[in-house]
Amino acid sequence: MEAVLYFVRYLVFPGFLFSAVVGLLTTWVDRKVSARVQLRVGPPWYQPFADTFKLLGKEVVVPAGARHTGFLLMPVIGLAAATLASTILWLVNLRPETSFVGDTLVVLYVMTIPALALILGGSASGNPLGALGSAREMKLLFGYELPLVIAVLTSIVKVGSFSFEKILIYQEYNGVMLGSVSGVLAFIVMIFCAQAKLGFLPFDIAEAETEIAGGTHIEYSGGPLAIVRLNTAIMYLVLPLFIITLFWGGVNFVGWRILTSVLKYVAIVVIMVLIKNTNPRVRIDQAVRFFWGPMFALSAIAMILAIVGY
Amino acid sequence: MSLALKALKKSPWVFHVNTGACNNCDIEILDCLTPRFDVERFGVLLVGSIRHADVLLISGPVTQNILPRLKRLYEAAPRPIKVVAFGACGCRCGIFRDGYNIVGPIDKYIPVDAYIPGCPPKPETIISGIVKVLNQL
Numbered sequence: 171m172e173a174v175l176y177f178v179r180y181l182v183f184p185g186f187l188f189s190a191v192v193g194l195l196t197t198w199v200d201r202k203v204s205a206r207v208q209l210r211v212g213p214p215w216y217q218p219f220a221d222t223f224k225l226l227g228k229e230v231v232v233p234a235g236a237r238h239t240g241f242l243l244m245p246v247i248g249l250a251a252a253t254l255a256s257t258i259l260w261l262v263n264l265r266p267e268t269s270f271v272g273d274t275l276v277v278l279y280v281m282t283i284p285a286l287a288l289i290l291g292g293s294a295s296g297n298p299l300g301a302l303g304s305a306r307e308m309k310l311l312f313g314y315e316l317p318l319v320i321a322v323l324t325s326i327v328k329v330g331s332f333s334f335e336k337i338l339i340y341q342e343y344n345g346v347m348l349g350s351v352s353g354v355l356a357f358i359v360m361i362f363c364a365q366a367k368l369g370f371l372p373f374d375i376a377e378a379e380t381e382i383a384g385g386t387h388i389e390y391s392g393g394p395l396a397i398v399r400l401n402t403a404i405m406y407l408v409l410p411l412f413i414i415t416l417f418w419g420g421v422n423f424v425g426w427r428i429l430t431s432v433l434k435y436v437a438i439v440v441i442m443v444l445i446k447n448t449n450p451r452v453r454i455d456q457a458v459r460f461f462w463g464p465m466f467a468l469s470a471i472a473m474i475l476a477i478v479g480y
Numbered sequence: 481m482s483l484a485l486k487a488l489k490k491s492p493w494v495f496h497v498n499t500g501a502c503n504n505c506d507i508e509i510l511d512c513l514t515p516r517f518d519v520e521r522f523g524v525l526l527v528g529s530i531r532h533a534d535v536l537l538i539s540g541p542v543t544q545n546i547l548p549r550l551k552r553l554y555e556a557a558p559r560p561i562k563v564v565a566f567g568a569c570g571c572r573c574g575i576f577r578d579g580y581n582i583v584g585p586i587d588k589y590i591p592v593d594a595y596i597p598g599c600p601p602k603p604e605t606i607i608s609g610i611v612k613v614l615n616q617l
Contacts, residue, residue, distance in 0.1 A: 227484020
């Protein structure tokens with residue numbers, strides 16, 4: 171019975187179906203806000219759904235030089251991992267008793283899998299531009315993981331526990347992490363790392379449509395492309411939720427807190443879209459230097475402040 | 481009408497290829513994405529890879545060098561794909577028809593679903609052409 175319940179949770183409510191719908195709506199918010207920033211009208215709300223259904227109905231082309239299994243399997247593995255991260259995050263927010271020791275680290279690891287799947291899928295495509303995109307994505311991964319982990323550890327050090335439940339309870343009684351200096355610094359680092367993790371400007375080096383024509387997803391078509399895009403959509407839901415849970419008191423669906431939860435989420439998404447729309451693409455060496463230099467310094471300062479108690 | 485086809489009408493992604501045009505048409509295509517015309521309202525996106533495309537927008541007469549690549553591009557596109565010949569040169573080779581390196585208009589080599597004439601076509605013409613292509617579905 172317990173197993174069935176977890177299965178339903180994974181596939182339907184906080185899991186796949188719910189995350190996909192909310193994630194796709196978030197990509198619509200992204201496109202609409204981008205359009206408004208550029209003084210355009212932008213697409214209607216059902217646009218991401220139309221895109222997904224269209225792609226599911228199209229022919230799937232597997233290039234002659236590709237490794238079939240790896241090429242087609244990787245988007246599915248990425249999607250499964252993104253869904254798992256989303257399910258854990260929603261469950262600890264809505265039902266804190268489902269939290270377990272070390273779930274922050276589990277989510278941190280699981281969030282890396284979509285990027286790894288994209289790297290493997292790009293290299294399996296047999297396209298030189300795909301391989302180039304994979305190489306760039308890998309370098310970017312090495313770049314942003316370091317400040318990301320230190321920023322997450324800031325919150326953990328402050329609370330003294332590895333579980334989301336303790337972090338949420340701590341914020342309930344002592345005020346949100348964003349109220350402290352270390353919290354604000356770590357929050358800034360997290361926003362930039364999320365930007366890189368989602369492959370948004372200024373860090374869309376691995377996809378770079380105008381330069382390497384889609385990079386890692388250049389050879390995907392039809393259904394697999396829909397899954398790759400769904401993957402990004404769910405990660406778009408996971409990362410703001412992860413940041414809110416660690417630094418901004420989590421989300422909750424009880425009474426008035428629905429409104430504040432949605433506002434927090436939309437605020438983070440809009441910040442990310444604004445960064446995306448006001449910055450040009452950086453080179454890969456600039457990106458790695460940015461993450462290992464200023465961002466690492468900022469997260470290290472946040473960490474030291476958290477240990478001292480600020 | 482099936483759901484996939486209905487969705488296709490709402491989100492045609494365009495891959496643009498220049499087969500030897502003078503670049504004027506290409507500038508006019510970019511005009512469609514500007515705030516004044518904003519074709520993203522109808523779900524139209526310019527994509528970077530032929531594997532993502534639903535509409536193949538070809539501008540220019542076909543030159544000898546580009547011909548094999550044009551044929552490969554058409555074969556590489558996932559079906560259903562719609563082909564649109566763009567500009568006077570795309571439709572009938574235009575002022576380049578007597579050129580020594582021109583091997584003929586696009587529809588001599590691959591089936592074309594719609595023609596958008598003009599030198600260059602106005603953005604309004606382009607939008608009307610796209611609507612006609614979508615109504616064929």
